[in-house]
Amino acid sequence: GENVEQHPSTLSVQEGDSAVIKCTYSDSASNYFPWYKQELGKRPQLIIDIRSNVGEKKDQRIAVTLNKTAKHFSLHITETQPEDSAVYFCAAKNSGNTPLVFGKGTRLSVIA
Amino acid sequence: NAGVMQNPRHLVRRRGQEARLRCSPMKGHSHVYWYRQLPEEGLKFMVYLQKENIIDESGMPKERFSAEFPKEGPSILRIQQVVRGDSAAYFCASSPQAGWTDTQYFGPGTRLTVL
Numbered sequence: 085g086e087n088v089e090q091h092p093s094t095l096s097v098q099e100g101d102s103a104v105i106k107c108t109y110s111d112s113a114s115n116y117f118p119w120y121k122q123e124l125g126k127r128p129q130l131i132i133d134i135r136s137n138v139g140e141k142k143d144q145r146i147a148v149t150l151n152k153t154a155k156h157f158s159l160h161i162t163e164t165q166p167e168d169s170a171v172y173f174c175a176a177k178n179s180g181n182t183p184l185v186f187g188k189g190t191r192l193s194v195i196a
Numbered sequence: 197n198a199g200v201m202q203n204p205r206h207l208v209r210r211r212g213q214e215a216r217l218r219c220s221p222m223k224g225h226s227h228v229y230w231y232r233q234l235p236e237e238g239l240k241f242m243v244y245l246q247k248e249n250i251i252d253e254s255g256m257p258k259e260r261f262s263a264e265f266p267k268e269g270p271s272i273l274r275i276q277q278v279v280r281g282d283s284a285a286y287f288c289a290s291s292p293q294a295g296w297t298d299t300q301y302f303g304p305g306t307r308l309t310v311l
Contacts, residue, residue, distance in 0.1 A: 118299065127200075127287065127302040128239065173238060183241035183255060184229070184300060 086111040088176050090187025097164050098195050105190045107174035108156040114176040117157045118184070119148060123170045131172075132159070164194045198223065200290050200303035201270075208309045215275040215282070217306045221290030228271040229300060230256075230263060233285045245271055278310045 087110040097103045109117075118133035134141045134148045134157065141148050145164075150157040157176075161168055174187045201220040209215050221228050227246055231239040241255040245265035256263065260278075265271040275282055285307050289300035 120302075127304045130299060130301065133299065175239075183244070183252065185241070186238040188238040 086114055086176055086178070086182070086185040088174060088185050088187040090174050090190060092190060093188065094191045094193070096193045096195060099164060099166060101164055103159075103161045103164050103168070103192055103194075105159045105172055105174070105192070106156060107158070107176070107187050108154075109176040109185075110155065111176070111178060112152075112155065113178040114155075115179055116177050117148070117150060118175050119159050120173045120175070120186075121170045122173065122189075128173060161192075164192075166194050166196050168192060169194045200225075200288060200301055202288055202303035202306050204306060205304060206307050206309070208311065209278050210311050211279055212277050215278050215308055215310075217273040217275075217286050217288075217308070218270040219273070219288035219290075219303055220270040221288075222292070222301055225290035225292045225301075227291045228265050229289045229291075230271075230273050231287045231289065233287060233305075235284075239287065242273070275308075278308075280310050283308055283310045 090107045115136035119131050120128035121131045122128045132143050132146050132148050134150050145162045147160040171189045171191050173189045175184045177184045200222055203218050229244050230242040233239050243256045243263045244252040248267050260276045262274045285305045287302050287305045289302045291300045
């Protein structure tokens with residue numbers, strides 16, 4: 085089955101700097117890669133997703149890149165703000181009736 | 197448009213009791229997924245249901261756990277004879293269409309504490 089590895093587990097950046105979180109997946113059939121943000125005690129919220137027919141997607145300060153050959157995808161947050169502090173999860177799945185498999189999460193701290 | 201609803205938000209049970217967690221998907225969504233999250237850990241898939249059908253229960257323990265999504269009413273995750281190791285946050289998510297590639301929206305979770 086699918087296995088998703090996520091790095092780093094914790095990340096501290098200064099306000100205004102960029103943050104990059106990387107994930108690798110094992111199943112070459114995976115074709116959907118969402119990213120969720122979870123604040124303490126709250127629900128995971130989808131912030132961006134990418135499908136395997138594109139290599140990059142941007143939404144304001146957030147971008148995701150996908151390298152199908154290397155089987156890895158990354159989340160990029162530019163001009164970080166304190167409210168970006170949260171745990172970020174990547175996930176992957178294929179188009180069959182298989183589960184969404186999550187990485188273990190990255191705790192991002194943005195220091196003002 | 198109300199989001200995914202879960203209740204109760206917090207549930208305290210003593211060892212051996214039953215826990216019943218409810219999930220109402222977003223309006224127009226007919227697919228429900230249950231996940232378990234242990235403290236400081238990721239989300240682990242448990243079960244995927246459509247109305248009146250269990251599609252995939254590969255992540256759900258065979259003993260003590262069951263799930264249903266009846267024709268009317270919310271989806272229910274039931275844990276019988278709870279043990280301390282069942283303490284976790286249980287999230288459900290819903291999606292609108294058939295096929296796992298569709299976006300899943302999460303509810304606020306039920307935090308189960310077993311004393």
